[in-house]
Amino acid sequence: MADDKDLWQDNQKAAGLLKERSTIEKKIAAIDNIDKQWQDATAMTELAREADDQAMLQEASRELKKIAEQIEKKQLESLLSGDADHYGCFLEIHAGAGGTESQDWAEMLLRLYSRWASAHDYQAELIQETRGEEAGVKSVTLHITGDNGFGWLKTEKGVHRLVRISPFDANKKRHTSFASVDVYPDINDDIDIVVEDKDLEIDTYRASGAGGQHVNRTDSAVRITHKPSGIIVQCQNARSQHQNRAQAMRMLKSRLYEEELRKKEAAEKTDYDSKSEIGWGHQIRSYVLHPYQMVKDLRTGVETGNTAAVLDGDIDNFLSSALAMKVGVSRKEKE
Numbered sequence: 001m002a003d004d005k006d007l008w009q010d011n012q013k014a015a016g017l018l019k020e021r022s023t024i025e026k027k028i029a030a031i032d033n034i035d036k037q038w039q040d041a042t043a044m045t046e047l048a049r050e051a052d053d054q055a056m057l058q059e060a061s062r063e064l065k066k067i068a069e070q071i072e073k074k075q076l077e078s079l080l081s082g083d084a085d086h087y088g089c090f091l092e093i094h095a096g097a098g099g100t101e102s103q104d105w106a107e108m109l110l111r112l113y114s115r116w117a118s119a120h121d122y123q124a125e126l127i128q129e130t131r132g133e134e135a136g137v138k139s140v141t142l143h144i145t146g147d148n149g150f151g152w153l154k155t156e157k158g159v160h161r162l163v164r165i166s167p168f169d170a171n172k173k174r175h176t177s178f179a180s181v182d183v184y185p186d187i188n189d190d191i192d193i194v195v196e197d198k199d200l201e202i203d204t205y206r207a208s209g210a211g212g213q214h215v216n217r218t219d220s221a222v223r224i225t226h227k228p229s230g231i232i233v234q235c236q237n238a239r240s241q242h243q244n245r246a247q248a249m250r251m252l253k254s255r256l257y258e259e260e261l262r263k264k265e266a267a268e269k270t271d272y273d274s275k276s277e278i279g280w281g282h283q284i285r286s287y288v289l290h291p292y293q294m295v296k297d298l299r300t301g302v303e304t305g306n307t308a309a310v311l312d313g314d315i316d317n318f319l320s321s322a323l324a325m326k327v328g329v330s331r332k333e334k335e
Contacts, residue, residue: 023086023147031074037067077148079323084185084261085151090127090251091142096159096178103136105162105177108311110140113153115313122146127247128221128234135168141234141251143186150185155322156315157183158284165290174290178283184258186250193253201225204241224248231255285318287311300325 008014041063048056080086091113095106117124128141144153159180166175187193204219221236222244233251235244287307288294295310296303300321304310310318 034067034070034074037063037070041067076320076323079320079326080148080151082151082154082261084187084257085154086148087150087185087187088122088143088145088147089150089153089183089185090254091144091153091156092139092182093137093141094139094180094182095132095136096180098175098177100132100134100136100168101166101175102177102179103132103134103138104168105136105160106138106140106179107132107136108162109160109179109181110137110142112311112313112315113142113144113156116315117142117144117146117149117313119313120146120152122149125237127237127251129236145186150183152319152323153183154185155319155326156181156284159282161283161286163286163288163290184255185261187254187257188250191253191257193256195226195249195253195256199227201227202245220244222248224252226252226256229256229259231259297322 041060044056044060044063047053048060093106093109093113095102114124123145125143125145126140127143128139130138130140132138159178162177162179164175164177165172169175201224203223203225205221205223206219220239220241221234222241223232223234224245225232231252233248233255235248235251238244238247284299285295285297287310288296289307293305293307294303295307295318297318300318302318302321304317306314
């Protein structure tokens with residue numbers, strides 16, 4: 001009982017547990033509902049066969065098809081079982097070598113992930129943006145809020161390759177561009193990460209891009225370097241330096257937490273989400289717009305010719321396939 005008293009005196013911890021309980025109850029209720037629908041549909045099927053009622057049999061068949069779709073969706077959700085999968089996330093995009101070409105590609109990826117977030121009822125907020133000199137972005141950070149945001153997007157970490165006829169080349173030559181994507185969980189204040197002031201180098205600078213005119217006139221943007229790990233985070237979307245610093249610290253703690261997750265996975269001999277994944281030689285997906293239309297995931301082999309849909313945010317097939325493979329490999333390693 002003493003432990004219970006201590007728990008309810010800590011409002012933050014109690015709220016977290018209540019939220020977790022509510023989430024579990026919803027999952028159980030959803031499975032119970034599917035089970036009830038299945039029992040009703042199978043009973044209807046038996047009655048239809050006994051009565052030789054074709055109309056009722058067709059109705060039962062439609063119900064069973066809907067149930068199968070619900071089960072498939074639950075199977076996908078079951079893949080989100082990692083320690084941090086239930087959190088939202090920060091998603092960073094960095095243009096590779098190649099100047100304007102790669103910077104334009106980085107902005108195309110920004111649009112892709114923003115559209116994906118919107119289609120799945122996630123909120124995507126621009127935290128930091130460094131524009132290119134002519135077009136596109138050199139780097140950008142999105143804060144994606146909503147349940148399982150990190151779980152769904154974590155396998156997007158890596159290098160994305162684009163092949164196309166360049167809109168910036170007067171000779172209409174084919175160009176190959178690269179951009180790297182990094183994804184880490186937004187742990188908020190759920191997990192206590194200790195960061196020593198002596199380990200930090202904090203710089204302020206005049207922001208450009210997102211944040212409004214006030215930000216552009218003052219040194220309100222904040223860049224924090226964590227010297228022991230070399231991790232650098234920056235934030236410029238808020239109007240005050242204090243707010244940007246608080247958000248940057250939140251991002252830093254999330255990055256440090258993800259580093260621990262990576263170490264844990266490495267200890268289990270799982271090679272996903274390791275640092276080598278984001279090296280320029282480690283491409284996870286190719287987007288070819290010329291001489292043919294094809295998007296192909298180089299890890300799973302999943303591909304599609306509907307490049308326009310993918311660039312508009314339709315990447316669910318890639319996400320679910322990568323998650324399924326990741327979970328399968330992790331389980332195999334543990335056996």
